[in-house]
Each structure stands twice: as structure tokens, then as C-alpha cells.
Amino acid sequence: SQTIHQWPATLVQPVGSPLSLECTVEGTSNPNLYWYRQAAGRGLQLLFYSVGIGQISSEVPQNLSASRPQDRQFILSSKKLLLSDSGFYLCAWSEQSNEKLFFGSGTQLSVL
Amino acid sequence: KQEVTQIPAALSVPEGENLVLNCSFTDSAIYNLQWFRQDPGKGLTSLLLIQSSQREQTSGRLNASLDKSSGRSTLYIAASQPGDSATYLCAVGVSGYALNFGKGTSLLVTP
Numbered sequence: 001s002q003t004i005h006q007w008p009a010t011l012v013q014p015v016g017s018p019l020s021l022e023c024t025v026e027g028t029s030n031p032n033l034y035w036y037r038q039a040a041g042r043g044l045q046l047l048f049y050s051v052g053i054g055q056i057s058s059e060v061p062q063n064l065s066a067s068r069p070q071d072r073q074f075i076l077s078s079k080k081l082l083l084s085d086s087g088f089y090l091c092a093w094s095e096q097s098n099e100k101l102f103f104g105s106g107t108q109l110s111v112l
Numbered sequence: 113k114q115e116v117t118q119i120p121a122a123l124s125v126p127e128g129e130n131l132v133l134n135c136s137f138t139d140s141a142i143y144n145l146q147w148f149r150q151d152p153g154k155g156l157t158s159l160l161l162i163q164s165s166q167r168e169q170t171s172g173r174l175n176a177s178l179d180k181s182s183g184r185s186t187l188y189i190a191a192s193q194p195g196d197s198a199t200y201l202c203a204v205g206v207s208g209y210a211l212n213f214g215k216g217t218s219l220l221v222t223p
Binding site: 006032034041042043044045046049051057059090092097098099100101102103104105106108 | 116143144146148153154155156157158161163201203205207208209210211212213214215216
């Protein structure tokens with residue numbers, strides 16, 4: 001069966017520090033991968049998606065970037081965090097487009 | 113831009129009741145509609161996926177319907193249980209990859 005791992009579960013970072021969140025999927029090959037952010041009082045927002053290694057599409061221009069160095073690995077990064085980057089970050093995968101989305105357990109990021 | 117609205121924002125019902133959660137969207141040109149469940153501080157669990165050509169999907173005590181022309185979907189939960197307490201999120205597929213989420217309905221089922 002397929003599983004998705006996301007870490008860390010919580011993270012507290014000072015403003016201006018770098019960020020690296022990692023997500024891996026097991027039990028499937030060539031999945032579509034996604035990064036979402038859930039901010040307090042707001043709906044989930046799609047940040048990035050990837051349909052293959054090295055292929056990244058950005059939905060919202062911002063202080064973040066994503067990379068997919070391996071088929072089942074998706075990384076969310078920032079060189080310098082802003083206060084507004086605080087939120088709950090969720091990684092997700094699907095077999096193909098227009099299919100069910102399966103989410104990781106999320107990372108609660110607090111930027112102070 | 114596709115706007116997704118969920119009403120009510122919060123709902124409290126006694127155990128055993130049947131209930132309906134509502135989701136509305138502004139643009140009928142959708143790829144699919146998904147219902148998710150989210151427990152506090154956790155990720156989302158996919159409940160039901162309705163493709164744009166379908167009218168409803170069922171899984172156990174859950175039934176979701178889709179009316180594209182009116183821009184509405186409902187999630188019906190039969191015989192509610194305390195374990196059903198969670199936030200339920202509706203998401204509309206606006207492309208093959210992007211989902212627009214509502215803000216959710218927070219459900220509390222009391223024993």
C-alpha cells in the first residue's frame with residue numbers, strides 16, 4: 001500500500017532563517033506531488049505541484065521554492081523566512097491528475 | 113476565480129442524527145469535487161471523489177452529491193457517531209492539478 005511521510009511535524013524558525021521541509025511517498029511510482037499551505041482562518045492554498053522529476057509548477061509567486069530531486073521525494077524550501085510564511089504545510093500525492101488526493105500529516109511552521 | 117463556500121461553518125448534533133453538509137462553488141466548469149475530513153492538527157483524509165460527469169458517490173454511511181448546474185454539492189452523513197467529529201472540507205478541481213478548497217465545516221457529534 002502507498003504511504004506518505006512528511007517531516008518535521010512542528011518547526012519554529014526565526015525570521016530570515018532558511019527552511020527545508022521534506023516529503024516522501026512509498027508504494028507508487030511517478031506520482032503527482034503537491035505542496036499546500038493552510039493558514040489560520042483561510043482555506044488550503046496550492047503552492048507547488050510536480051508531475052515528474054525536476055518538473056515544478058508554481059501556483060502562487062512567493063518566498064518559497066520546491067524541488068523534486070527523486071521520483072518520490074518533494075522538498076519545500078526558503079532562503080529567508082518571513083513572518084507571513086507561518087502556517088500548516090501539507091504534502092500530498094495522486095496517481096494521476098484529476099484523481100483522489102492523499103495528504104501527509106503536515107508540518108506546523110511558526111516563524112517568529 | 114472559483115470561490116468555494118461551505119455552510120454552516122460549525123455544526124453540533126446529537127449522536128445518531130442524519131446530517132447534511134453543504135458546499136457551493138461559483139464556476140460550474142469543474143474537473144471534479146472532493147470531500148475531505150481533517151482532525152485537529154492532522155492532515156486531510158480523502159472521503160469521496162466525484163468526477164464532473166458523475167452525480168453522486170457513496171462510501172459506507174457517507175453519500176456525496178454533485179449538481180454542477182447549480183454549483184452545489186452536499187455530503188450526507190447517516191447515523192452520526194462521536195468519531196465523526198472533525199472538520200469536513202470540500203474542494204473543487206479547477207484544473208487537472210489544482211483544487212480550490214472551502215474553509216470547512218467543523219462538526220461535533222455529542223454522545
